[in-house]
Amino acid sequence: MTTHTALSSITFFSDDLKGKEVINKVTSIGLLKDVFADEKSRAAIDQDKLVYEVQAYLPVQEGTLGGLYLGITKIHPGKVADEYFMTRGHFHELSDRAEYYWGIKGEGYLILMDRDRNTRMEKMTEGSLHYIQAHTAHRVVNTGNSILSFGACWPSDAGHDYKEIADHGFSARLMDQNGNPELVVV
Numbered sequence: 808m809t810t811h812t813a814l815s816s817i818t819f820f821s822d823d824l825k826g827k828e829v830i831n832k833v834t835s836i837g838l839l840k841d842v843f844a845d846e847k848s849r850a851a852i853d854q855d856k857l858v859y860e861v862q863a864y865l866p867v868q869e870g871t872l873g874g875l876y877l878g879i880t881k882i883h884p885g886k887v888a889d890e891y892f893m894t895r896g897h898f899h900e901l902s903d904r905a906e907y908y909w910g911i912k913g914e915g916y917l918i919l920m921d922r923d924r925n926t927r928m929e930k931m932t933e934g935s936l937h938y939i940q941a942h943t944a945h946r947v948v949n950t951g952n953s954i955l956s957f958g959a960c961w962p963s964d965a966g967h968d969y970k971e972i973a974d975h976g977f978s979a980r981l982m983d984q985n986g987n988p989e990l991v992v993v
């Protein structure tokens with residue numbers, strides 16, 4: 808029997824990527840200016856408050872055709888006024904690139920918007936699998952009281968186009984409406 812040595816020294820625990828090649832990116836509320844509907848409320852929160860953390864394994868240079876990236880994102884529970892904590896959201900720079908997301912722990916929703924600005928959502932729970940089609944903006948919202956963790960796998964040449972969302976936003980936001988998450992058209 809031949810034993811193969813893994814290419815990397817990354818260990819994939821249930822909701823943790825560990826290893827010296829893992830990149831950690833932390834997004835605090837202070838970095839999310841104009842992302843939430845109520846900017847005044849966002850500005851009033853402690854700007855160091857953690858909204859989400861991403862652990863990523865990027866084994867090839869960004870832009871490489873044919874490579875794959877793996878990430879685990881943890882979104883903390885919380886709200887800005889009536890809007891739940893969420894990721895910034897983006898299209899891919901190479902817009903025809905797809906992506907997988909899967910739910911690991913906690914609960915929330917994946918918000919998806921096509922190029923015609925039709926927005927819909929898919930429930931994320933432990934074990935839910937989500938295929939994000941090409942030309943589709945994606946954002947994850949934590950509607951629970953605990954951390955929402957999810958995995959992601961995307962092509963290394965996909966890139967992130969944050970500008971389209973920064974300029975025009977999603978056409979709907981997930982808001983707490985009397986204790987229930989509802990997509991509100993903006």
Ligand SMILES: O=P(O)(O)OC[C@H]1O[C@](O)(CO)[C@@H](O)[C@@H]1O
Binds near residue numbers: 880
């Ligand atoms: O890049 P955003 O919109 O902040 O969302 C974070 C998540 O999206 C990814 O960029 C992958 O699409 C991951 O790094 C992470 O899972």
